[in-house]
Amino acid sequence: MxxxxxxxxxxxxxxxxxxxxxxxxxxxxxxxxxxxxxxxxxxxxxxxxxxxxxxxxxxxxxxxSAPTLLPEVSxxxxxxxxxxxxxxxxxxxxxxxxxxxxxxxxxxxxxxxxxxxxxxxxxxxxxxxxxxxxxxxxxxxxxxxxxxxxxxxxANEKAEQLCKELEAHLQIALDGLRSEEQRRWEDLTQAVSATSSRMEQVDDEVADLGQRMMSASPQVRWTEMVAPTVRLEGSTTVGSGVVLESKPHPDGRGYQTLLLTAWHVVRDIQANGSDDTIPVPVEIHRQQGSRYEIGRLLAKNPRLDAALLELQTRKPVKHGARLASRSALTSMQIFDEIYAVGCPLGNDPIPTRGEVSDLKHVLDETNYWMISAPTYIGNSGGGIFDGQERCLMALFSKIYTHGTIRPTIIPHMGLASPLDAIYDWLEAEGIADIEESDVDGTAQIVLIRTSAADVVAPSGTALTSAESVEHR
The missing domain is CATH 1.10.287 (Helix Hairpins)
Known part of the structure; x- marks a missing residue:
């Protein structure tokens, strides 16, 4: 079928x-x-x-059953x-x-x-x-x-839509990866460039350090720290000061040489500072003998115990101190090595080595650095130099004593006025501008006022006994 x-x-x-x-x-x-x-x-x-x-x-x-109506049948x-x-x-x-x-x-x-x-x-x-x-x-x-x-x-439509979405997501992810890789490559390039620059800088610093270490011979130290230290002497007092590097005079004739010292030294030489025009004798020490010049007071600050003078000569000074920059001053720390150079008891300049003991030592509402380098009477106005760069960092101002009847000087507890406070004073009073160099990290004092008659002392109370601090 x-x-x-x-x-x-x-x-x-x-x-x-x-x-x-x-x-x-x-x-x-x-x-x-x-x-x-x-x-x-x-x-x-x-x-x-x-x-x-x-x-x-x-x-x-x-x-x-019906009645018979018919006739009888045969x-x-x-x-x-x-x-x-x-x-x-x-x-x-x-x-x-x-x-x-x-x-x-x-x-x-x-x-x-x-x-x-x-x-x-x-x-x-x-x-x-x-x-x-x-x-x-x-x-x-x-x-x-x-x-x-x-x-x-x-399912085909969903798969096609999913493929499109996946393709879009993959494209976004790929673009993100490309962007991230590009950014990383740029960062890496910048890092390599920065590292290369830093290596060059480190090489320069190492070379400079090596040069400084090689050049930090006794002769170099004497040239950069001892030679700029001068002795200021009056009839009854003696102190120290620091001459700066000589620069061409603004009027174009000869050179201009500035000097930093402690105000109380100038005050005592001028008989308690009654006449600012009184010249200040300056003895410049040289290896072949001393040179004598006259200093003229340009500005003073009793609160900081600081004074700025100008040598009355157009001849340059062979060896002048280099001033530390503000960044170098703010980077100082306790235990940093320093040298204190001065003329204790009227002697020729003597260097002593020590460390920064305190950066925030406040006395009479004024901040000082405390140093451990041995100092004595006569060091006032002398320089405190950086142990590595040999730049001027501060001016020696005071020293602690112990006892009243026969005070005993404590030589490792000296107080110095840091240069950043002196810079602020000179600029705030319009006395000078502070110009810093990015090449060697030093600073210069450029005068705005050029005569003692233009100087106006800042308000404040002068210290009555600035050369010593009694400690009981």
Missing amino acids: RRSWSITDKGPQAPQVTGSHYLSQSCSQPVMHRPLILGSVLVAVVGVAVTRVHNLESELARLS PRVLLQLRDLDDGLTMALAELETMRGDAEEKAAEVVEGHLAAFRSNYGEYANIEQELTNLKQAYLMLSSAADDRSDQRTS
């Missing part, structure tokens, strides 16, 4: 039966229904006959009627027998054909059920295929 299945755009179609099965069905169906039809006709004929017999019997009974007729009644009775019995047989045969035929029909119909029902199942399966598969197709389409 072969079955063909056709699918059109209208959906699944009913199964088509082809071949020998179709022929057997088409040929056997009339043969199967003919006995059934004959049996049905026979039953119908017998039923009609029986019905007529019953009707005749009913009519005879009615006639028998015996021959009666006999014929009896024979006819017997024949009818026999015929009725035969008909009943035939009807029973016909009903049985018809029932058997009908039952057989019904059984065959049921068998054929059951097979057909099974085929119909299979076709129904196949239709349902096809519909389910078609629906699943449609769902799968929709899902595949949706």
Whole structure:
């Protein structure tokens, strides 16, 4: 048996039966229904006959019970009627027998054909059920295929969207990485450049340090620290001072040489400072002998115990002190090495070595540095020099004593006025400008006022005994 299945755009179609099965069905169906039809006709004929017999019997009974209105019938007729009644009775019995047989045969035929029909119909029902199942399966598969197709389409769209988003994120990340790498490369380039510059600077510093170490011989130290130290001497007092490097005079004639010292030294030489025009004798020490000059007071500050003088000569001084810059002054720390150079007891300049003991030593509302380098009376106005660079850092001002009847000097507890405070005073009073050099880290004092008549002392109380501090 072969079955063909056709699918059109209208959906699944009913199964088509082809071949020998179709022929057997088409040929056997009339043969199967003919006995059934004959049996049905026979039953119908017998039923009609029986019905007529019953009707005749009913009519005879009615006639028998009805009053006799007819004339008396002859015996021959009666006999014929009896024979006819017997024949009818026999015929009725035969008909009943035939009807029973016909009903049985018809029932058997009908039952057989019904059984065959049921068998054929059951097979057909099974085929119909299979076709129904196949239709349902096809519909389910078609629906699943449609769902799968929709899902595949949706998945493809989602995948495409995800790919686009991923591509965008990757592009952003790649751009970020490129930017970060570019920044790192630039930072690395800058770091390499800075390191290279720093290495060159370190090389220069090392070379400069080596040169300074080689040049820091006793002769160099004497030239940069001892030679600039001068002695200031009056009739009853003696002190120290520091001459600065000689510069060409502003008027173009000769040189100008400035001198820094302690105010109390100048005050004592000028008989308690009653006349600022009194010249100050200055002795400049040289290896071939001393040179004597006169100093002229330009400015004073009793609170800081500082004074600025100018030598009254147009000849340059061979050795002058170099001034420390503000940055060098602010970078000083306790334990930094220093040299104190002065003329204790009127002697020639003597250097002593020590350290910075205190950077914030306040006395009479003024800040001083305390140093441990041994000093004595006569060191006042002398210089405190940096132990490495040999630049002037401060001016020696006071020294501690112990006791009242016979005071004992404590040589390692000297007080000095730092140059940054002196710089502030000179600039604030308009006396001079402080110019710093980035080349060697030094500073210069450039005068704005050029005569003692232009100097105005700042307000403040002068110290009555600046050369010593009593300590009990």
